[in-house]
Amino acid sequence: MLKTFSLGGVHPAENKFSAGQKIEILPVPEQVSVPIAQHIGAPSEPIVKKGDEVKVGQLIAKSTGFVSANIHSPVSGKVFKIDNVLDASGYKKQAIIIKTEGDEWDESIDRSEELVKEITASPEEIVKKVGEAGIVGLGGATFPAHVKLSVPPGKTCDVLILNGVECEPYLTADHQLMMEKGDEIMVGTQILMKALKVEKAIIGIENNKPDAIKHMTDLASNYAGITIQALKVQYPQGGEKQLIDACIGRQIPSGKLPIEVGAVVQNVGTTLAVYEAIQKNKPLFERVVTVTGKSVSKPSNFMARVGTPLNQLIDAAGGLPEDTGKVIGGGPMMGKALSSTDVPITKGSSGILIMPNEIAKRAKVEPCIRCSKCVTVCPMGLSPYLLSTVSDKGIWDRAEEEKIMDCIECGSCSFTCPASRPLLDYIRLGKGNVGRIMRSRTK
Amino acid sequence: MNRLTVSPSPHVHSGDSVKKNMYGVIIALLPALAASLYYFGLGAVIVTLTAVVSCVVFEWAIQKYLLKNESTILDGSAALTGLLLAFNMPSNLPIWIIIIGSLVAIGIGKMSFGGLGNNPFNPALVGRVFLLISFPVQMTLWPKPIESQMHYLDAETGATPLSVMKEGLANGETVSTLMSKIPSYTELFMGNMGGSAGEIAAIALLVGLIFMLIRKIITWHIPVAVIGSIAIFTGILNLVSPEQYAGPLFHLLTGGVMLGAIFMATDYVSSPMANKGMLIYGVGIGIITVVIRVFGAYPEGVSFAILIMNGFVPLIDKYVKPKRFGEVVKPAKA
Numbered sequence: 079m080l081k082t083f084s085l086g087g088v089h090p091a092e093n094k095f096s097a098g099q100k101i102e103i104l105p106v107p108e109q110v111s112v113p114i115a116q117h118i119g120a121p122s123e124p125i126v127k128k129g130d131e132v133k134v135g136q137l138i139a140k141s142t143g144f145v146s147a148n149i150h151s152p153v154s155g156k157v158f159k160i161d162n163v164l165d166a167s168g169y170k171k172q173a174i175i176i177k178t179e180g181d182e183w184d185e186s187i188d189r190s191e192e193l194v195k196e197i198t199a200s201p202e203e204i205v206k207k208v209g210e211a212g213i214v215g216l217g218g219a220t221f222p223a224h225v226k227l228s229v230p231p232g233k234t235c236d237v238l239i240l241n242g243v244e245c246e247p248y249l250t251a252d253h254q255l256m257m258e259k260g261d262e263i264m265v266g267t268q269i270l271m272k273a274l275k276v277e278k279a280i281i282g283i284e285n286n287k288p289d290a291i292k293h294m295t296d297l298a299s300n301y302a303g304i305t306i307q308a309l310k311v312q313y314p315q316g317g318e319k320q321l322i323d324a325c326i327g328r329q330i331p332s333g334k335l336p337i338e339v340g341a342v343v344q345n346v347g348t349t350l351a352v353y354e355a356i357q358k359n360k361p362l363f364e365r366v367v368t369v370t371g372k373s374v375s376k377p378s379n380f381m382a383r384v385g386t387p388l389n390q391l392i393d394a395a396g397g398l399p400e401d402t403g404k405v406i407g408g409g410p411m412m413g414k415a416l417s418s419t420d421v422p423i424t425k426g427s428s429g430i431l432i433m434p435n436e437i438a439k440r441a442k443v444e445p446c447i448r449c450s451k452c453v454t455v456c457p458m459g460l461s462p463y464l465l466s467t468v469s470d471k472g473i474w475d476r477a478e479e480e481k482i483m484d485c486i487e488c489g490s491c492s493f494t495c496p497a498s499r500p501l502l503d504y505i506r507l508g509k510g511n512v513g514r515i516m517r518s519r520t521k
Numbered sequence: 522m523n524r525l526t527v528s529p530s531p532h533v534h535s536g537d538s539v540k541k542n543m544y545g546v547i548i549a550l551l552p553a554l555a556a557s558l559y560y561f562g563l564g565a566v567i568v569t570l571t572a573v574v575s576c577v578v579f580e581w582a583i584q585k586y587l588l589k590n591e592s593t594i595l596d597g598s599a600a601l602t603g604l605l606l607a608f609n610m611p612s613n614l615p616i617w618i619i620i621i622g623s624l625v626a627i628g629i630g631k632m633s634f635g636g637l638g639n640n641p642f643n644p645a646l647v648g649r650v651f652l653l654i655s656f657p658v659q660m661t662l663w664p665k666p667i668e669s670q671m672h673y674l675d676a677e678t679g680a681t682p683l684s685v686m687k688e689g690l691a692n693g694e695t696v697s698t699l700m701s702k703i704p705s706y707t708e709l710f711m712g713n714m715g716g717s718a719g720e721i722a723a724i725a726l727l728v729g730l731i732f733m734l735i736r737k738i739i740t741w742h743i744p745v746a747v748i749g750s751i752a753i754f755t756g757i758l759n760l761v762s763p764e765q766y767a768g769p770l771f772h773l774l775t776g777g778v779m780l781g782a783i784f785m786a787t788d789y790v791s792s793p794m795a796n797k798g799m800l801i802y803g804v805g806i807g808i809i810t811v812v813i814r815v816f817g818a819y820p821e822g823v824s825f826a827i828l829i830m831n832g833f834v835p836l837i838d839k840y841v842k843p844k845r846f847g848e849v850v851k852p853a854k855a
């Protein structure tokens with residue numbers, strides 16, 4: 079029996095149309111708009127002004143705290159303006175707009191393809207450098223990576239877990255990265271192991287990617303301490319809590335972080351970025367983005383610069399199909415529906431999913447028939463039907479008692495509900511309110 | 522460009538629906554319906570048709586004229602209630618009594634609480650128990666299987682294995698002599714005995730269970746808890762005093778245990794939400810059933826047991842929660 083996490087889970091249609099598509103380097107756009115808030119935590123602060131000349135990889139906005147991230151210019155050219163532009167959140171937010179001129183990289187970046195295996199940086203240097211390079215969780219969570227690498231005093235980490243699960247349907251960016259940049263990911267893993275001072279790393283990959291499992295297993299034999307764990311396909315296996323449970327059978331207690339059970343999780347894409355930052359001195363300013371959908375004529379995996387307009391990626395994948403009803407930033411389970419395709423991609427853009435009209439609409443909501451299917455699928459062992467009802471009625475103390483804050487917003491409950499109840503919509507509302515109440519209490 | 526739909530995640534749905542589940546249960550009941558038609562023929566046809574049609578018509582009429590809300594008869598739940606009600610009645614029940622039972626099931630059992638999803642009790646059982654109390658004679662006349670294929674009201678009636686056992690034991694007869702007066706276990710398993718129209722054929726009901734488990738319409742918890750607890754409880758009694766108490770197989774294959782455990786107790790609306798809660802509820806039904814059968818005044822107790830446990834569901838749901846992630850803390854290895 080293949081391993082998986084212990085509670086709940088669903089299996090949505092995988093639809094990995096872009097699987098096996100080679101990563102294609104997208105032409106440098108004529109203009110980029112780089113939002114200053116691309117990560118969880120405090121927005122960064124621009125350090126360039128209108129008219130400044132910048133090079134690829136040059137720092138353009140500075141991290142403003144421990145949980146924040148530096149931002150580097152994805153292109154070379156002139157800062158056109160700093161203005162509020164519509165981003166993937168659906169709101170206008172501050173961004174640095176740069177008009178591209180040529181493609182001149184900062185001299186310190188090693189642009190060669192050569193694999194650098196030897197790790198000379200010390201653990202402290204690694205953590206510092208990861209922070210400087212502006213690396214955030216590339217699986218979509220965008221949590222600054224150096225924060226996770228700084229094990230708090232009193233806690234110990236004994237295993238690094240890499241997320242190569244890509245449990246969201248449709249998305250194939252991580253899959254393709256493992257196929258094409260396997261060695262770099264291996265070295266990146268060793269860098270992370272060194273930083274965390276652990277002997278052991280496990281890369282979790284779902285068994286719908288047998289080629290990646292095989293390829294990575296072959297490579298891992300050349301690197302000490304790295305094992306590949308094949309996992310049964312089950313959503314949301316890419317959730318940190320679920321992945322740790324699946325790989326090593328440890329469950330993080332309610333309200334705690336992975337370090338509580340001695341684990342740190344990073345995504346494989348993030349690991350590649352770490353390799354590039356440490357071994358090649360290249361900060362994070364580009365990433366792999368899957369562009370896919372049922373009617374998309376050329377589902378693809380692109381290497382694109384941060385700040386590239388979504389439109390440009392969609393055009394490169396054959397253009398926006400006639401029947402488009404929804405454009406999603408990310409996957410179908412946790413991604414965000416976009417109001418416009420005229421927004422820039424960011425560090426967290428794992429994919430662009432284009433859905434036809436007929437599946438974009440939600441079904442009619444019916445009364446709850448108490449079938450308990452939402453309870454069965456919830457990976458956190460919650461009672462979604464109840465959480466949604468108490469949230470709808472505004473009974474916040476009850477919502478808190480029923481552990482609404484444990485919800486990881488995976489959407490399995492709404493996905494499953496035969497009455498098509500928008501359970502997660504209500505739960506989000508409840509989480510927002512309960513979170514506010516809890517914070518005001520500790521003040 | 523066309524306008525983009527913006528809605529919160531998830532953006533895909535399993536495609537499951539209330540309708541699919543209701544019709545799924547109806548499909549799971551088809552083997553039992555076939556058995557019913559085979560053993561009780563004409564009577565089964567009339568009882569089933571009357572109950573299904575009147576349940577659907579009552580629901581439609583109540584929604585149209587009293588509640589004035591949107592009709593839900595197409596979701597299949599009213600037809601399902603009708604089918605289950607029919608399965609819980611003798612096949613020679615007069616049409617007017619069936620209609621009263623349907624009215625009670627739908628009107629009181631379901632719609633008075635606000636329709637599907639809100640009824641605390643299984644509507645078909647509300648209808649059945651109402652009839653049992655109001656028409657005790659008609660509700661306990663049991664047409665003989667096969668012989669009554671071509672008969673309805675004029676079907677020749679006889680005792681059920683349960684009533685043979687109950688009366689015999691009361692008259693001081695032993696279990697072994699009584700067992701010789703009822704059909705063999707094989708015949709009981711195939712459904713060749715007197716009883717309610719749809720409850721007799723254990724084999725057909727079990728096929729329905731397997732179908733529902735495969736289609737993930739229900740989980741195993743409730744049926745296994747009911748059947749298991751009845752088997753264990755009657756098994757212990759039988760071990761203590763084999764001539765005074767019939768064995769587990771007798772209890773499982775007679776009366777409404779299979780129909781109750783598989784189709785009545787598993788009614789979504791009136792059963793608990795957490796797996797542990799389902800087990801407690803199922804065991805409660807099993808124990809109450811045996812207590813009524815063995816120590817009570819009625820030969821059969823499944824319907825009462827389910828209704829009683831329906832009443833405990835809010836309490837069970839309040840105190841029995843699903844197993845939460847991270848509840849059992851596995852400490853990090855040093």
Ligand code: SF4
Pocket residue numbers: 455456457458459460461462484485486487488489490491492501502505
């Ligand atoms: S969204 Fe929250 S409540 Fe719903 S299944 Fe996921 S964790 Fe459970």
Ligand code: SF4
Pocket residue numbers: 445446447448449450451452453462463494495496497498499501
């Ligand atoms: S899945 Fe939907 S219908 Fe079923 S119990 Fe949960 S909320 Fe109710």
